[in-house]
Amino acid sequence: MKLLSTLLFLCLLLAFTSGAPAQEPTEPESTQAALPDRCSGIEFDAIVPDEKGRTFFFKGSHLWKGYEGDAQPSTNFFKELDDIHGIGHVDAAFRMHNPENSNDHDHIYFFQDDKVFSYYNESLEEGYPKTIQEDFQGVPSHLGAAVECPKTECKSDSVLFFKGQDVYVYDIPTKAVKTKSWTHLPNCTSALRWLEHFYCFHGHNFTRFHPVTGQVTGNYPKDARNFFMRCDKGFGHGHGYKRPKCSDIKLDAITTDDTGKTYFFAGPIYMRLDTARDGLHAFPIKRSWREVASGVDAVFSYTDRMYMIKNDKVYIYRGDAHYTLIEGYPKTLKEELNIEGKVDAAFVCPSEDTVYVIQGRSLRAIDLSATPRVVLRDLPLPLSNIDAAHCSSDGIKLYQGGVYFEYATPMLLTASRIAPQPQNLPAQQFGCEE
Structure with missing residues (x-):
């Protein structure tokens, strides 16, 4: 029984810490009170992995890198998001899945108002920002969320854009857009694809959905603090965890x-x-x-x-x-x-x-x-x-x-x-x- 408990705790730790980067230096102690705390139950503006597999969680002008650690200014990683263009926050973001085009595959796309920014290796791609219509014609501005959907999970390599309860399915090869209405889903303020599963985040909760039909199977919504971050306030699978030998x-x-x-x-x-x-x-x-x-x-x-x-x-x-x-x-x-x-x-x-x-x-x-x-x-x-x-x-x-x-x-x-x-x-x- 002791061995089984050890294994279960091990796996829960691996699920949310393995591969997570070490905690970055935070702001001076005098500014700590001003930092957003994701364990307090906030609503994320965007969640996106980069080309190295690091997952970024955005809120206002700050972000978290990985599943633990304090918030940091977004400009520590994506300086143009604030230093030059002064946008302060992002509406939506996704990691491009387009293996047939190495020029944009694995790039991160950020959306704010009617603009889109393309980053690779934390550097803004030449020619950006652009208007959303220049890169994704037929996709509206002021988005709520976005997430990539490879052709192994959708009918072709696609991007799902959320605005209210409307979903705009952007077909990457043809650049065609189809609109669906998933009224059964909450309004997604961020979305994430993680190991062939798709998550709509709303408030401090999330709901898993099918990327083609929008169908929700299982007991949802669930509290994101129990699955997508490490918290020391009674939330999270890793709460009270002791690493096994x-x-x-x-x-x-x-x-x-x-x-x-x-x-x-x-x-x-x-x-x-x-x-x-x-x-x-x-x-x-x-x-x-x-x-x-x-x-x-x-x-x-x-x-x-x-x-x-x-x-x-x-x-x-x-x-x-x-x-x-x-x-x-x-x-x-x-x-x-x-x-x-x-x-x-x-x-x-x-x-x-x-x-x-x-x-x-x-x-x-x-x-x-x-x-x-x-x-x-x-x-x-x-x-x-x-x-x-x-x-x-x-x-x-x-x-x-x-x-x-x-x-x-x-x-x-x-x-x-x-x-x-x-x-x-x-x-x-x-x-x-x-």
Whole structure:
């Protein structure tokens, strides 16, 4: 029970602090009273991540960088927003998703009144500010919020602009604008896309919505102070948190899918790392894979599918914006992989058709290109009590409690007779104390 509590606290910390930059120097003590406090229940003017994955929260002429720390003048990062043009605040902002055009991909667009500003690496792009109509014809001025929507989640690469309860869907490739009315949503004063989910912020609350239909599923609104910031006033998942020791951490499985996203599984939660810039974030397993909500024994990815092993069953999910269980599953280990018994860990190396399944001190190599599956080799392992395993271009890592062992290839792994020196889990990555 103590271990489960430690894991849950670890994941909550990772969800809101991992990848967050260190707190920046604040204004002199004499001016602290004048700074806005987001833990007091304010309404944000805009929320936007930059090209490095840092999330900025704007209020008036101030902003917060990341999920903790004090407010700072916006001009510390985007000096033209006030020093030259004197706009003082922003109405809306979004990070452009246009991978086919490197000239504006990952740029941040700020909107104020009828003007738009384009920034990259905290520098204003030449030729800006412009009128909104010059860059986004058909989009109104005095916006409430804006958020990008990639074509994997919308019908094409798009931007959603909010004004009152009207939503202007701007199609990036064609520059066409369609207007929708989502009267069931509150008036969004800021919006954020975070790991394929979309959030409308209103007052100190937020509501999650579907970017195509506007549909709201679940119990909303919720207080943003419990999810999008660290507060010391009784709010926030990290309230009263004590960092666990790295030696107390136990992972159940690790895998990387064909889009490059890495998933860490521990008990009833999973942590997902999209890119180093976006940090590590934690969620309950039931959110994405409800059939295995209480946890998994092993997980591996092959082509566009994720294989989850729990007890003597194999669940195969089709990879898309949201994982979907393939019809006819789960199946038994014998039916799907031609093996029986408890599975401790499993991994597939990049561009290979072989899954390596660890059972005690045995490593079984199974041909995934064969139907039915064929066990190619049954080899001895130099280690036992393995919790999780992962293979990447850097080699193989076998996890055992709070340490891991590295091997260059499966062949070297099975040829070893003496285990290599164990290495401690990286404290910075896992948010633990060494």
